[in-house]
Amino acid sequence: MFQKLSEFLSGIRALNNAQSISEEKPKFEYSLDKEKKEQLKQADEKPKVIALYDKSGGTTYCDLTIEYLQKKGLEVVPVTPEDGLNHPVFSGKVNGIYLPGGPNVPVHDPNDPRMRLEGELAELAQKRDIPLLGICRGQQTVGHHHGYKIADIPEDAQEHQPHYEHFETVYNETQDATYNSRVVVGEGSQLYNALHYKLKPKDRGSIEYNVTCLHHQHVEESLDNTSLLISGRGKFDRLVESVEKRTGRYYTVGLQHHPEAVISACEEARQEKLKAIKEQAFQAQLDVNHFSDPEIAYMMELKYAQRLKDAALLKSRDEKAARAELGFFSKQVKHHYLDDAPKKEQSQDLRDYLLWTS
The missing domain is CATH 1.20.5 (Single alpha-helices involved in coiled-coils or other helix-helix interfaces)
Structure with missing residues (x-):
């Protein structure tokens, strides 16, 4: 009798433990507590991001991302393909790297100056564990330099691209022409955790949100190559929409769509x-x-x-999702900066404030 009671109680405890684990919120590693935010306010310098800046294409959306990052308290240094790694910014500490959209990736032209710099920056991020964000062509660059094939978006028999044939479906829901596609991000990635942290959904299922897509190429998924985690896919065609790779403490992140366009x-x-x-x-x-x-x-x-x-x-769910995507990068940059930033002695008033508000 006692043995059966013991087994029954053990079963109840196991069930409760399983339930508590399932209800536990995903942990977003790069949230900033009050102490870290105060450190950033008191810092003599701002966290520094390198932005590949190519005047021959992609500057409109690059400028939007730069504006967003600057509003988040980051210093952004544009580096052109002509500057390359000879730019003086590389002689100091770099806390983040941004690869923007632009012309299609010339995967068969290794002498292309932009492609060469993109590859060097992708390698620098991996070797030095620097947060990297690639958007549109930037994601394709990340994919290419990790051995993935970059191909044109598939067409059907009528030479239509199914990727762009669901605008009406999205518009009927949003009544907003900003959006032309939808992304699904499942559990198991840090991007998912960032979205969950921002959107605060009631459950831990897949997260869907509407996005702006402008690309003609994409990263082809490969069963033989798992060097990148595919964190998000298109709702309607399952094409790769977001990737990530842990390089140490930080991540290289790729987004095929344009959160900066949504935010703007x-x-x-x-x-x-x-x-x-x-x-x-x-x-x-x-x-x-x-x-x-x-x-x-x-x-x-x-x-x-x-x-x-x-x-x-007031911000829509889709705008919050876009801000979560860019916030995944900007918050990493701030943590990277704080890793080596000298800590100033806190005043007693500040210590009392942090204690009172914690």
Whole structure:
């Protein structure tokens, strides 16, 4: 009898343990606590990112990513293919590398200056364990330098690219022409953890979100090559949409789509909405008699102030996903910088604040 009771209780404990493990949130390694954020604020320098900058193609979206990284408190140093590794930035500490989109990857031309620098930067990231982000062509570069084939997007018998034939499906859901495809990221990658950290879904299933795709080539998945983890695929055609590789403490990350385009389009729409609310608020104030109805005028002012605040903070799930993707890189860069940054002595007031808010 006692043996059966013991076995029953053991079964209950095992079930509870399994349930607690399944409910445990995925761990995003590069979140920044208050102490680290304060260290970054007090630092004499900013974390430094090298951005491959090719004026012959891809600068529009490269500029958008640079703008995002700068807003996140990073210093971005453009390096052209002509500069190469002779650029003076390489004589100091580098905390991140960004490979942007651009013309199709000339995989059969090893003498192409841009391709040569891309390969050198991909190798530098791996050897020195520097966070690297490749977007669009940048992901294809990462794939090529890890032995994957870069091919044109498949076409059907009518020479249509199925990859771009689901715009209407996506638009019917979003009512936003920014998006033309959808990505699925399953468990088991650090990108998944970054998305889970940002989106805070209720369960741990696959995460889907809408994206902007602009590419004509893609990384072909290979059963014989597992040097990169395929973290995300297209919802409709299963093409590779995101990859990652741990190089030590940090990651090389590739994204085939353009999160920077999503963030920029959403920010532009947000500013238009804020402008419209301000115009409505101005007109509403003109329609109120401030002398005879001061309370109504005051309440009207509060109402529009709240509307402005709500509109400024509102972000769609797809925008949050795009920010999580770029945040995966930018947060790594900050951690990389803090690894060797001298720590300043905290004041007693700061120590009390951190203790009180922890």
